Amino acid sequence: MDINATLIGQLFAFIVFVIFCMKYVWPPIIGAIEARQATIADGLAASDRAAKELELAQGKATAQLKEAKAQAAEIIEAAKKRETQLVEEAAVKAQAEKDKILAAGHAEIETERNQAKEELRQQVAILAVAGAERILERSIDAAAHSDILDKLVAEL
Amino acid sequence: MSSAAELTSQEYIKHHLTNLTVGEGFWTVHVDSLGWSIFLGLVFLTIFRSVAKKAQTGVPGKLQCAVEMIVEFVDESVKSTFHGKNPLIAPLSLTIFVWVLLMNAMDWVPVDLLSNVISLVSGIELSHIYMKPVPTTDPNITFALALGVFVLVIYYSIKVKGIGGFIKELTTQPFGHWSLYPVNFILEMVTLLARPLSLALRLFGNLYAGELIFLLIATIGLFQLPVHFLWAAFHLLVIPLQAFIFMMLTIVYLSLAHEDH
Numbered sequence: 246m247d248i249n250a251t252l253i254g255q256l257f258a259f260i261v262f263v264i265f266c267m268k269y270v271w272p273p274i275i276g277a278i279e280a281r282q283a284t285i286a287d288g289l290a291a292s293d294r295a296a297k298e299l300e301l302a303q304g305k306a307t308a309q310l311k312e313a314k315a316q317a318a319e320i321i322e323a324a325k326k327r328e329t330q331l332v333e334e335a336a337v338k339a340q341a342e343k344d345k346i347l348a349a350g351h352a353e354i355e356t357e358r359n360q361a362k363e364e365l366r367q368q369v370a371i372l373a374v375a376g377a378e379r380i381l382e383r384s385i386d387a388a389a390h391s392d393i394l395d396k397l398v399a400e401l
Numbered sequence: 402m403s404s405a406a407e408l409t410s411q412e413y414i415k416h417h418l419t420n421l422t423v424g425e426g427f428w429t430v431h432v433d434s435l436g437w438s439i440f441l442g443l444v445f446l447t448i449f450r451s452v453a454k455k456a457q458t459g460v461p462g463k464l465q466c467a468v469e470m471i472v473e474f475v476d477e478s479v480k481s482t483f484h485g486k487n488p489l490i491a492p493l494s495l496t497i498f499v500w501v502l503l504m505n506a507m508d509w510v511p512v513d514l515l516s517n518v519i520s521l522v523s524g525i526e527l528s529h530i531y532m533k534p535v536p537t538t539d540p541n542i543t544f545a546l547a548l549g550v551f552v553l554v555i556y557y558s559i560k561v562k563g564i565g566g567f568i569k570e571l572t573t574q575p576f577g578h579w580s581l582y583p584v585n586f587i588l589e590m591v592t593l594l595a596r597p598l599s600l601a602l603r604l605f606g607n608l609y610a611g612e613l614i615f616l617l618i619a620t621i622g623l624f625q626l627p628v629h630f631l632w633a634a635f636h637l638l639v640i641p642l643q644a645f646i647f648m649m650l651t652i653v654y655l656s657l658a659h660e661d662h
Contacts, residue, residue, distance in 0.1 A: 249424075249426075249431070249432050249541060250657040251425065251429070254430060255438055255545035256549055262442045270446065274452060277458050277465075278472065
């Protein structure tokens with residue numbers, strides 16, 4: 246165990262190696278490690294954020310779907326209501342038309358009947374007068390006895 | 402063990418614990434320790450630099466992953482202990498950890514392998530080849546590392562606390578009375594100096610002992626193979642643990658230097 250110049254040589258080598266390591270070895274390697282760590286941390290944060298956003302978007306989509314369904318149901322409901330309304334309206338209209346037509350028919354029939362009655366009356370009157378003329382031939386004056394004839398016609 | 406026939410076990414072990422040297426006296430240089438140490442340091446820097454150059458923030462390759470694992474491990478160790486801001490401590494810890502780990506790992510190279518290969522390639526007789534390939538079994542290497550750390554501790558102590566603050570820290574505790582300041586100073590100096598000393602001796606002692614046991618095992622003949630295996634397997638614990646302890650204590654000492662009371 247003798248201490249000699251080897252120590253000086255080793256000390257010199259030590260200093261040189263440490264300086265070289267400090268200048269050219271340590272900074273690039275630790276820099277690369279730290280840069281990668283930062284990248285990984287960023288990536289993890291980004292994926293976390295993306296997962297959260299996805300969850301949010303899914304929630305939104307579900308809500309929108311629900312709303313759309315509700316709207317569709319509402320629209321269908323409204324359409325059904327309108328349909329029944331239309332049918333009812335049509336029925337009412339048809340009924341009214343029918344009544345109108347019926348009323349018109351009845352009126353026409355009534356007029357025609359009245360006309361016919363009138364005609365019949367007049368013809369009956371003429372016939373009665375004619376019959377009476379034949380029976381009475383000479384004695385009856387149509388003009389003098391017209392009030393009696395009118396009464397008769399009215400009675401018919 | 403090929404030359405064990407001509408050597409006693411004692412000579413064999415002594416031969417393996419002798420460094421390849423150049424120079425005389427204090428200016429002796431352990432070429433094997435220093436050479437392997439610098440070679441392994443260059444291996445570390447080459448691999449890590451090649452990754453650093455191509456470092457990409459996207460999906461990393463396999464080598465980049467491995468290197469980043471080590472870097473993150475060191476970074477976490479530093480961050481858990483040292484709470485200030487200092488651009489030196491993390492790269493210093495990384496250098497210490499990987500470099501010491503690689504130097505310790507030379508313990509796994511079979512004790513006779515390198516010298517035999519050199520002998521075969523160069524044709525020099527094995528008994529003239531000295532090769533101690535584990536740099537951390539050389540106290541020069543471990544003391545150099547500890548001394549480097551110690552200088553940084555002193556430097557940051559003075560930089561953070563100022564010379565006055567540093568001296569105050571050395572003299573005013575643990576005893577608060579002024580008459581005991583010299584006693585405090587002696588105690589604190591012991592504490593201060595014990596740190597690099599223990600740092601260097603711990604690493605050296607563990608690895609030297611490990612290497613010595615490998616050499617002892619190599620002298621027991623045929624049964625050495627399973628025993629070698631067991632001892633090498635045990636070093637799966639010792640090698641990274643000693644590298645980790647050296648790094649961790651470096652961080653702790655430097656963070657103590659940054660703490661202002």
